[in-house]
Amino acid sequence: MADDSQRNFRSVYYEKVGFRGVEEKKSLEILLKDDRLDIEKLCTFSQRFPLPSMYRILVWKVLLGIIPPHHESHALVMKYRKEQYWDIHHALREPEDEVFLAIAKAMEEMVEDPIECYWLVSCFVNQLNSKHKDSLQQLPKILEQYLNIEDNRLLMHLKACAAMSKLPYDLWFKKCFAGCLPESSLQRVWDKVISGSCKILVFVALEILLTFKMKIIALNTAEKITQFLENIPQDNTDAIVSKAVDLWRTHCGTPAHSV
Structure with missing residues (x-):
């Protein structure tokens, strides 16, 4: 009886201080003792x-x-x-x-430990799917607004080619440029997203369009433009991200107002 009281007191105490590890440990140990793991x-x-x-x-x-x-x-x-x-x-x-x-x-290239990598990825994706879910859907429209401010001629060319609706938005916004930018440049972008601003993604996309303006204008179909933007040259992406951060600060002010 004393053992039961002591066990119950310990369980209640752990729960009060926010550590619920006693019963979990017992359950997990029992589970792992099975000859064959039952999923x-x-x-x-x-x-x-x-x-x-x-x-x-x-x-x-x-x-x-x-x-x-x-x-x-x-x-x-x-x-x-x-x-x-x-x-x-x-x-x-x-x-x-x-x-x-x-x-x-992309995260595997940044983090050596696979366990750390998994938890970083899962938390990052959860943040995108919860905090930024609604905002991500608005980014294509926001990109068009800022492109109109920065370079109306380029915007008109993209519209004339019917390319604005076919830009690689999934690659840029849903995947947060994973598979588009090398990891050294990607880290700087993701730092901003993790700190609370998914709008940095708009300015990276905007700077990509501005950087490769002459190449894009030379292309006359939406398919060719999209194909090029999905495989941009990797040699100056650090400069693109630096300019994107400058644009982000110029248009959005302090980071606290950049979400």
């Missing part, structure tokens, strides 16, 4: 308890043993954490998976 049990565990940070590495390694390596594994673990049950062979065919994979692949 449904693992998902049930994640439904019952929030994942304590001290067990993130352990759970990651468990999942890593049954799923493909590298950035694809990040997307798959994310789906397990969402308690989605699906055929693993058809797991990465949703549109949001393509975005996740692009961001994860």
Whole structure:
């Protein structure tokens, strides 16, 4: 009886101070003692308890043993954490998976530790899908507004070619330039997004258009323009990002008002 009282007091105390690790530890240890890991049990565990940070590495390694390596594994673990049950062979065919994979692949070039990489990617994507979800949908229209201010002639050319609606907005805005900019330049852009301003994405896109203005004007179809913008030269992207940050500050003022 004394043991039960002591255990109950300890559990209540831990919950009061915000650390719910006692029961989680017991449940996880029991789960991991099974001869064969049951994925449904693992998902049930994640439904019952929030994942304590001290067990993130352990759970990651468990999942890593049954799923493909590298950035694809990040997307798959994310789906397990969402308690989605699906055929693993058809797991990465949703549109949001393509975005996740692009961001994860770029993040792998920035972060050596795969566990850190996963948590950074998942938090980053969650931020995009929650805080910035509505704002991201407005970015194409905002880009047109600023392009009209910076270079009306270029805007008129893009409209004449019916290219404004076909610019690579998914690559620029949904994927946050993952797969478009090299990682050294991408980090500076993502720093701004993480700090709260997704509008920096507009100014990076704007500066890309301004930088390659002469090339774009020489192209006369939307398809050719889009194809070029999806594969821009990589030799001066740091300069493009620097100019984009300057434009962002000029038009949006202080970072606190740049969201």
